[in-house]
Amino acid sequence: MEPEKRAQPHHPIAAASTSRWSDLAREAAEQLRAQDRWRVIRTLADTGVRSRLADGRAVVQFASNDYFGLSEHPAVIEAAIAATRRWGTGAGASRLVVGSRPIHDDLEAALADWKHAEAALLFATGYAANVGVLVALARLGAALGAPIGIVSDELNHASIIDGIRLSAAPFNIYAHADAEAARQRVVEHLDAGRRPVIVTDSVFSMDGDLAPLGDLAQLAAETSALLVIDDAHAVFAGCGADLVASAPSRGGAEVVVVGTLSKSLGSLGGFVAGPTALVDWCRNTSRSFIFSTATPPGVAAAALAALEVLQGAEGVELTAKLRRNVDVLAPAQASAVVPVVVGTAERALEWSDKLLERSMFVPAIRPPTVPEGSSRLRVAVSARHATGDLEALREALADLRRLDPTT
Known part of the structure:
Protein backbone atom coordinates (compact mmCIF):
# COMPACT_ATOMS: atom_id res chain seq x y z
CA MET A 1 0.00 0.00 0.00
CA GLU A 2 1.38 3.37 -1.01
CA PRO A 3 2.10 5.78 1.83
CA GLU A 4 -0.46 8.49 2.30
CA LYS A 5 0.53 11.70 0.51
CA ARG A 6 0.31 14.67 2.75
CA ALA A 7 -0.79 17.97 1.28
CA GLN A 8 1.98 20.51 1.36
CA PRO A 9 1.07 23.47 3.55
CA HIS A 10 0.67 26.74 1.73
CA HIS A 11 2.27 29.79 3.24
CA PRO A 12 -0.50 32.36 3.70
CA ILE A 13 1.51 35.07 1.97
CA ALA A 14 2.34 32.79 -0.96
CA ALA A 15 -1.29 31.79 -1.26
CA ALA A 16 -2.46 35.39 -1.27
CA SER A 17 0.23 36.70 -3.60
CA THR A 18 -0.72 35.20 -6.93
CA SER A 19 0.07 38.27 -9.02
CA ARG A 20 3.13 38.35 -11.20
CA TRP A 21 5.92 40.68 -10.08
CA SER A 22 5.47 42.78 -13.21
CA ASP A 23 1.77 43.20 -12.37
CA LEU A 24 2.69 44.35 -8.88
CA ALA A 25 5.13 46.86 -10.37
CA ARG A 26 2.46 48.24 -12.68
CA GLU A 27 0.00 48.56 -9.79
CA ALA A 28 2.55 50.38 -7.63
CA ALA A 29 3.46 52.62 -10.56
CA GLU A 30 -0.18 53.65 -10.93
CA GLN A 31 -0.19 54.68 -7.28
CA LEU A 32 2.82 56.93 -7.90
CA ARG A 33 1.16 58.42 -10.98
CA ALA A 34 -1.97 59.18 -8.96
CA GLN A 35 0.21 61.08 -6.49
CA ASP A 36 2.05 62.98 -9.26
CA ARG A 37 5.26 61.24 -8.20
CA TRP A 38 6.02 59.22 -11.32
CA ARG A 39 9.35 60.11 -12.92
CA PHE A 68 30.74 76.70 -14.04
CA GLY A 69 30.13 74.92 -17.34
CA LEU A 70 33.51 73.21 -17.10
CA SER A 71 32.27 70.01 -18.73
CA GLU A 72 32.40 72.01 -21.98
CA HIS A 73 35.71 73.78 -21.34
CA PRO A 74 38.22 73.09 -24.16
CA ALA A 75 41.10 72.39 -21.76
CA VAL A 76 38.98 69.93 -19.79
CA ILE A 77 37.85 68.11 -22.92
CA GLU A 78 41.39 67.91 -24.29
CA ALA A 79 42.70 66.54 -20.99
CA ALA A 80 40.07 63.80 -21.04
CA ILE A 81 40.94 62.89 -24.63
CA ALA A 82 44.68 62.79 -23.98
CA ALA A 83 44.30 60.60 -20.88
CA THR A 84 41.92 58.26 -22.68
CA ARG A 85 44.37 57.84 -25.54
CA ARG A 86 47.18 57.10 -23.10
CA TRP A 87 45.41 54.78 -20.64
CA GLY A 88 42.20 53.67 -22.38
CA THR A 89 38.55 54.19 -21.53
CA GLY A 90 38.41 52.22 -18.29
CA ALA A 91 40.47 51.51 -15.19
CA GLY A 92 40.01 47.73 -15.38
CA ALA A 93 39.14 46.96 -11.76
CA SER A 94 39.26 48.30 -8.24
CA ARG A 95 42.46 50.19 -7.48
CA LEU A 96 43.24 47.74 -4.69
CA VAL A 97 43.29 45.01 -7.34
CA VAL A 98 44.69 46.59 -10.49
CA GLY A 99 46.48 49.61 -9.04
CA SER A 100 46.28 53.29 -9.88
CA ARG A 101 47.25 55.31 -12.90
CA PRO A 102 49.38 58.38 -12.16
CA ILE A 103 46.39 60.60 -12.92
CA HIS A 104 44.53 59.16 -9.91
CA ASP A 105 47.38 60.02 -7.57
CA ASP A 106 47.75 63.50 -9.07
CA LEU A 107 44.03 64.21 -8.73
CA GLU A 108 43.89 63.03 -5.12
CA ALA A 109 46.81 65.26 -4.20
CA ALA A 110 45.15 68.24 -5.90
CA LEU A 111 41.81 67.57 -4.20
CA ALA A 112 43.45 67.34 -0.78
CA ASP A 113 45.15 70.68 -1.40
CA TRP A 114 41.87 72.21 -2.61
CA LYS A 115 40.06 71.17 0.57
CA HIS A 116 42.99 72.03 2.88
CA ALA A 117 43.30 68.38 3.92
CA GLU A 118 46.22 66.02 4.45
CA ALA A 119 44.95 63.39 2.00
CA ALA A 120 42.08 62.48 -0.31
CA LEU A 121 40.58 59.31 -1.76
CA LEU A 122 38.60 59.00 -5.00
CA PHE A 123 35.26 57.19 -5.15
CA ALA A 124 33.15 56.25 -8.17
CA THR A 125 30.46 58.80 -7.24
CA GLY A 126 29.71 61.33 -4.56
CA TYR A 127 26.95 59.01 -3.38
CA ALA A 128 29.48 56.21 -2.91
CA ALA A 129 31.80 58.56 -1.02
CA ASN A 130 29.14 59.48 1.55
CA VAL A 131 28.11 55.87 2.01
CA GLY A 132 31.72 54.73 2.17
CA VAL A 133 32.95 57.17 4.78
CA LEU A 134 30.03 56.61 7.17
CA VAL A 135 30.29 52.83 6.97
CA ALA A 136 34.06 53.06 7.48
CA LEU A 137 33.65 55.26 10.56
CA ALA A 138 31.20 52.79 12.08
CA ARG A 139 33.71 49.98 11.47
CA LEU A 140 36.42 52.08 13.09
CA GLY A 141 34.38 52.44 16.25
CA ALA A 142 33.50 48.76 16.29
CA ALA A 143 37.13 47.71 15.78
CA LEU A 144 38.25 49.62 18.86
CA GLY A 145 35.26 48.94 21.07
CA ALA A 146 34.29 52.61 20.93
CA PRO A 147 30.96 52.68 19.08
CA ILE A 148 30.00 55.82 17.24
CA GLY A 149 26.72 57.70 17.27
CA ILE A 150 25.79 59.76 14.23
CA VAL A 151 24.15 63.19 14.47
CA SER A 152 22.55 64.24 11.18
CA ASP A 153 20.73 67.32 9.87
CA GLU A 154 17.14 66.50 8.96
CA LEU A 155 17.60 67.76 5.37
CA ASN A 156 20.85 65.97 4.57
CA HIS A 157 21.28 64.38 1.15
CA ALA A 158 19.86 60.92 0.46
CA SER A 159 23.36 59.47 0.18
CA ILE A 160 24.06 60.52 3.77
CA ILE A 161 20.78 58.98 4.91
CA ASP A 162 21.60 55.71 3.15
CA GLY A 163 25.14 55.77 4.50
CA ILE A 164 23.78 56.11 8.03
CA ARG A 165 21.43 53.18 7.49
CA LEU A 166 24.15 50.97 6.01
CA SER A 167 26.54 51.84 8.81
CA ALA A 168 24.07 50.32 11.32
CA ALA A 169 25.34 52.90 13.83
CA PRO A 170 22.92 54.48 16.31
CA PHE A 171 21.83 57.87 14.99
CA ASN A 172 19.63 60.81 15.79
CA ILE A 173 18.39 63.73 13.73
CA TYR A 174 18.49 67.42 14.60
CA ALA A 175 16.31 70.25 13.35
CA HIS A 176 17.55 71.75 10.12
CA ALA A 177 20.62 73.99 10.47
CA ASP A 178 20.11 74.26 14.24
CA ALA A 179 23.47 73.97 15.99
CA GLU A 180 21.91 74.02 19.46
CA ALA A 181 19.66 71.12 18.53
CA ALA A 182 22.75 69.32 17.22
CA ARG A 183 24.43 69.91 20.58
CA GLN A 184 21.57 68.19 22.38
CA ARG A 185 21.86 65.18 20.07
CA VAL A 186 25.63 65.02 20.59
CA VAL A 187 25.13 64.98 24.36
CA GLU A 188 22.66 62.11 24.01
CA HIS A 189 25.35 60.01 22.32
CA LEU A 190 27.97 61.00 24.87
CA ASP A 191 25.64 60.02 27.71
CA ALA A 192 25.19 56.63 26.03
CA GLY A 193 28.95 56.10 25.79
CA ARG A 194 29.20 56.70 22.06
CA ARG A 195 31.69 58.88 20.14
CA PRO A 196 29.70 61.43 18.13
CA VAL A 197 30.01 61.95 14.39
CA ILE A 198 28.25 65.11 13.19
CA VAL A 199 27.35 64.99 9.50
CA THR A 200 25.88 67.78 7.41
CA ASP A 201 25.67 69.19 3.93
CA SER A 202 27.47 72.51 3.68
CA VAL A 203 24.99 73.74 1.05
CA PHE A 204 21.67 71.91 1.03
CA SER A 205 20.86 70.64 -2.43
CA MET A 206 17.14 71.39 -2.56
CA ASP A 207 17.01 74.70 -0.66
CA GLY A 208 20.44 76.13 -1.43
CA ASP A 209 20.83 77.35 2.15
CA LEU A 210 23.88 76.91 4.36
CA ALA A 211 24.75 74.83 7.40
CA PRO A 212 26.11 76.65 10.47
CA LEU A 213 29.55 75.13 9.90
CA GLY A 214 31.39 77.42 12.28
CA ASP A 215 29.08 76.53 15.15
CA LEU A 216 29.19 72.83 14.30
CA ALA A 217 32.99 72.90 14.16
CA GLN A 218 33.09 74.52 17.57
CA LEU A 219 30.69 71.89 18.88
CA ALA A 220 32.87 69.13 17.45
CA ALA A 221 35.97 70.63 19.05
CA GLU A 222 34.32 70.91 22.46
CA THR A 223 33.00 67.33 22.45
CA SER A 224 35.76 65.50 20.52
CA ALA A 225 33.22 64.74 17.81
CA LEU A 226 34.21 64.24 14.18
CA LEU A 227 32.62 66.70 11.74
CA VAL A 228 31.80 65.25 8.31
CA ILE A 229 30.85 67.86 5.69
CA ASP A 230 29.27 67.06 2.33
CA ASP A 231 30.62 69.96 0.27
CA ALA A 232 29.05 68.97 -3.05
CA HIS A 233 27.12 72.17 -3.81
CA ALA A 234 29.51 74.76 -2.37
CA VAL A 235 30.57 77.17 -5.09
CA PHE A 236 31.23 80.50 -3.36
CA ALA A 237 33.91 81.39 -0.82
CA GLY A 238 32.54 81.39 2.68
CA CYS A 239 29.71 78.93 2.08
CA GLY A 240 31.49 75.57 2.14
CA ALA A 241 34.06 73.57 4.03
CA ASP A 242 36.62 76.34 3.53
CA LEU A 243 34.90 78.02 6.49
CA VAL A 244 36.41 75.41 8.80
CA ALA A 245 39.43 74.44 6.72
CA SER A 246 42.11 75.98 8.91
CA ALA A 247 42.78 74.80 12.46
CA PRO A 248 42.26 78.24 14.09
CA SER A 249 38.82 78.67 12.54
CA ARG A 250 37.59 75.25 13.62
CA GLY A 251 38.96 75.33 17.14
CA GLY A 252 40.91 72.11 16.75
CA ALA A 253 38.00 70.01 15.47
CA GLU A 254 38.78 67.07 13.23
CA VAL A 255 37.02 67.50 9.90
CA VAL A 256 36.37 65.15 6.98
CA VAL A 257 35.13 66.67 3.73
CA VAL A 258 33.14 64.69 1.17
CA GLY A 259 33.10 66.20 -2.29
CA THR A 260 32.05 65.51 -5.83
CA LEU A 261 33.70 65.86 -9.23
CA SER A 262 30.38 66.18 -11.05
CA LYS A 263 29.25 69.66 -10.06
CA SER A 264 31.81 72.47 -9.85
CA LEU A 265 34.31 70.33 -11.79
CA GLY A 266 31.94 69.11 -14.49
CA SER A 267 33.20 65.51 -14.45
CA LEU A 268 32.09 62.38 -12.55
CA GLY A 269 33.03 60.86 -9.21
CA GLY A 270 33.41 61.69 -5.56
CA PHE A 271 36.11 61.93 -2.93
CA VAL A 272 36.78 61.96 0.78
CA ALA A 273 39.41 64.40 2.11
CA GLY A 274 40.72 64.67 5.64
CA PRO A 275 43.42 63.50 8.04
CA THR A 276 45.73 60.92 6.47
CA ALA A 277 44.93 58.26 9.06
CA LEU A 278 41.19 58.51 8.41
CA VAL A 279 41.62 58.52 4.63
CA ASP A 280 43.86 55.45 4.89
CA TRP A 281 41.20 53.75 7.00
CA CYS A 282 38.58 54.49 4.32
CA ARG A 283 40.88 53.04 1.68
CA ASN A 284 40.96 49.79 3.62
CA THR A 285 37.39 49.54 4.92
CA SER A 286 35.02 51.54 2.66
CA ARG A 287 33.22 48.84 0.73
CA SER A 288 31.95 51.31 -1.86
CA PHE A 289 35.61 52.06 -2.66
CA ILE A 290 37.04 48.55 -2.34
CA PHE A 291 34.43 46.86 -4.52
CA SER A 292 34.04 49.50 -7.25
CA THR A 293 36.03 49.84 -10.44
CA ALA A 294 38.29 52.87 -10.28
CA THR A 295 37.48 56.20 -11.90
CA PRO A 296 38.31 56.03 -15.64
CA PRO A 297 41.57 57.88 -16.39
CA GLY A 298 39.89 60.26 -18.81
CA VAL A 299 37.30 61.21 -16.21
CA ALA A 300 40.01 61.81 -13.59
CA ALA A 301 42.03 63.90 -16.04
CA ALA A 302 38.98 66.01 -16.85
CA ALA A 303 38.42 66.70 -13.15
CA LEU A 304 42.05 67.64 -12.61
CA ALA A 305 42.02 70.02 -15.58
CA ALA A 306 38.77 71.57 -14.37
CA LEU A 307 40.24 72.10 -10.92
CA GLU A 308 43.24 73.85 -12.46
CA VAL A 309 40.89 76.16 -14.38
CA LEU A 310 38.81 76.84 -11.29
CA GLN A 311 41.84 77.71 -9.17
CA GLY A 312 43.30 80.07 -11.78
CA ALA A 313 42.40 83.52 -13.02
CA GLU A 314 39.64 82.16 -15.24
CA GLY A 315 38.09 80.49 -12.21
CA VAL A 316 37.94 83.82 -10.42
CA GLU A 317 36.11 85.29 -13.41
CA LEU A 318 33.71 82.34 -13.65
CA THR A 319 32.90 82.57 -9.95
CA ALA A 320 32.21 86.29 -10.23
CA LYS A 321 29.98 85.67 -13.26
CA LEU A 322 28.08 82.96 -11.39
CA ARG A 323 27.56 85.31 -8.45
CA ARG A 324 26.17 88.00 -10.77
CA ASN A 325 23.86 85.46 -12.39
CA VAL A 326 22.49 84.26 -9.06
CA ASP A 327 21.88 87.89 -8.08
CA VAL A 328 19.54 88.33 -11.05
CA LEU A 329 17.14 85.82 -9.51
CA ALA A 330 17.91 85.89 -5.79
CA PRO A 331 20.43 88.47 -4.52
CA ALA A 332 20.37 87.06 -0.99
CA GLN A 333 21.01 83.46 -2.05
CA ALA A 334 24.36 82.09 -0.86
CA SER A 335 24.56 79.31 -3.44
Missing part, protein backbone atom coordinates in the same frame (compact mmCIF):
# COMPACT_ATOMS: atom_id res chain seq x y z
CA VAL A 40 10.40 59.93 -16.55
CA ILE A 41 13.83 60.68 -17.96
CA ARG A 42 13.85 63.46 -20.52
CA THR A 43 16.30 63.21 -23.40
CA LEU A 44 18.20 66.36 -24.36
CA ALA A 45 20.10 66.38 -27.62
CA ASP A 46 22.86 68.74 -26.51
CA THR A 47 24.83 69.50 -23.38
CA GLY A 48 25.19 72.90 -21.78
CA VAL A 49 22.70 75.59 -20.88
CA ARG A 50 21.48 75.80 -24.48
CA SER A 51 20.10 72.49 -25.54
CA ARG A 52 17.43 70.81 -27.62
CA LEU A 53 14.73 68.37 -26.63
CA ALA A 54 14.36 65.09 -28.47
CA ASP A 55 11.72 66.69 -30.71
CA GLY A 56 14.20 69.38 -31.75
CA ARG A 57 12.82 72.26 -29.67
CA ALA A 58 15.52 74.62 -28.41
CA VAL A 59 15.53 75.20 -24.65
CA VAL A 60 17.59 76.99 -22.04
CA GLN A 61 18.07 74.51 -19.23
CA PHE A 62 18.22 75.39 -15.55
CA ALA A 63 18.67 71.82 -14.30
CA SER A 64 22.38 71.02 -14.45
CA ASN A 65 24.72 71.14 -11.45
CA ASP A 66 27.64 71.89 -13.79
CA TYR A 67 27.71 75.32 -12.19
CA ALA A 336 23.72 78.57 -7.07
CA VAL A 337 20.58 76.63 -6.10
CA VAL A 338 17.44 78.79 -6.16
CA PRO A 339 14.26 77.02 -5.01
CA VAL A 340 10.82 78.18 -6.11
CA VAL A 341 8.48 76.45 -3.66
CA VAL A 342 4.94 76.05 -5.03
CA GLY A 343 3.38 73.51 -2.64
CA THR A 344 1.78 70.54 -4.37
CA ALA A 345 3.43 68.12 -6.75
CA GLU A 346 0.67 68.81 -9.28
CA ARG A 347 1.42 72.54 -9.26
CA ALA A 348 5.16 71.95 -9.58
CA LEU A 349 4.60 69.81 -12.68
CA GLU A 350 2.22 72.40 -14.15
CA TRP A 351 4.69 75.23 -13.65
CA SER A 352 7.52 73.19 -15.11
CA ASP A 353 5.40 72.42 -18.18
CA LYS A 354 4.42 76.08 -18.61
CA LEU A 355 8.06 77.14 -18.47
CA LEU A 356 8.92 74.49 -21.03
CA GLU A 357 6.31 76.06 -23.32
CA ARG A 358 8.45 79.20 -23.04
CA SER A 359 11.60 77.21 -23.93
CA MET A 360 12.88 76.97 -20.36
CA PHE A 361 13.68 73.59 -18.86
CA VAL A 362 13.28 73.83 -15.07
CA PRO A 363 12.70 70.51 -13.28
CA ALA A 364 9.87 69.92 -10.82
CA ILE A 365 11.06 68.47 -7.51
CA ARG A 366 8.47 66.45 -5.62
CA PRO A 367 8.20 64.12 -2.60
CA PRO A 368 9.95 62.03 -1.47
CA THR A 369 12.89 64.22 -2.58
CA VAL A 370 11.37 67.10 -0.60
CA PRO A 371 8.80 67.02 2.22
CA GLU A 372 5.09 66.81 1.44
CA GLY A 373 3.64 70.23 0.67
CA SER A 374 6.98 71.72 -0.39
CA SER A 375 7.19 70.65 -4.03
CA ARG A 376 9.14 73.15 -6.04
CA LEU A 377 11.00 74.18 -9.11
CA ARG A 378 14.72 73.84 -8.52
CA VAL A 379 16.65 76.44 -10.50
CA ALA A 380 20.33 75.61 -10.94
CA VAL A 381 22.18 78.73 -12.04
CA SER A 382 25.30 78.45 -14.21
CA ALA A 383 28.09 80.83 -15.07
CA ARG A 384 27.23 79.94 -18.68
CA HIS A 385 23.79 81.50 -18.50
CA ALA A 386 23.44 84.88 -20.17
CA THR A 387 21.91 87.67 -18.13
CA GLY A 388 18.98 87.65 -20.55
CA ASP A 389 18.32 83.97 -19.82
CA LEU A 390 17.86 84.72 -16.14
CA GLU A 391 15.83 87.87 -16.71
CA ALA A 392 13.49 85.87 -18.96
CA LEU A 393 13.11 83.20 -16.29
CA ARG A 394 12.47 85.82 -13.61
CA GLU A 395 9.74 87.36 -15.77
CA ALA A 396 8.18 83.98 -16.52
CA LEU A 397 8.07 83.07 -12.83
CA ALA A 398 6.45 86.41 -12.05
CA ASP A 399 3.79 85.69 -14.68
CA LEU A 400 3.09 82.28 -13.16
CA ARG A 401 2.72 83.81 -9.71
CA ARG A 402 0.24 86.37 -11.04
CA LEU A 403 -1.81 83.61 -12.68
CA ASP A 404 -1.59 81.38 -9.60
CA PRO A 405 -1.53 83.71 -6.56
CA THR A 406 -2.01 80.84 -4.07
CA THR A 407 1.72 80.04 -4.16
